[in-house]
Amino acid sequence: MAAAAAMAFAAAGAAVADDVVRVVESAEVTIPVASGGYPGRAVAKAECPAGETRTGGGAMVVAGNSYADRYAVGASIPIAGEGWWAFATNTDPNNPGKLKAYAICAKVVKNPTLVTP
Numbered sequence: 001m002a003a004a005a006a007m008a009f010a011a012a013g014a015a016v017a018d019d020v021v022r023v024v025e026s027a028e029v030t031i032p033v034a035s036g037g038y039p040g041r042a043v044a045k046a047e048c049p050a051g052e053t054r055t056g057g058g059a060m061v062v063a064g065n066s067y068a069d070r071y072a073v074g075a076s077i078p079i080a081g082e083g084w085w086a087f088a089t090n091t092d093p094n095n096p097g098k099l100k101a102y103a104i105c106a107k108v109v110k111n112p113t114l115v116t117p
Contacts, residue, residue: 021055024048024103031061031071031090031097040090040097048082048105056104057084064095071097 024046032040048054059076070092079085086101 020109021104021106022052024105026086026101029099031088031099033096034091034093040092042088042090042099044086044088044099044101045079046084046101046103048103051107052082052105053108054078054082054084054103055106058102059084059086059088060100060102061088062098064090064092064097066092066095073099076101 026044026046029042029044031042034040044059046057057076057078059073061071061073063071071088071090073086073088075085075087077085082103082105084101084103086099088097088099090097
């Protein structure tokens, strides 16, 4: 049974879209096994749709049938544009892991201008 380890995840709450805020997930990326004394490495990127602004984000690593401490998020940062980028490593020589990035996106709402007579 796979051990799951949420290494870094910003306060996203539920991953359910509504009219204003939603969480966009990246594709699940495999973190390869360690080889030749070097950890496996992987990156994932989540992008907000056009017309929406990134308000936060995060990343999650799922360990692959091993010790969760062998899998780590090395970076989880906002990137140019409206995306979120994550980097993870795997020091396990036998079991790959999984990485996902998350972007919290919000629709930009224009407030009406108030005009006084």
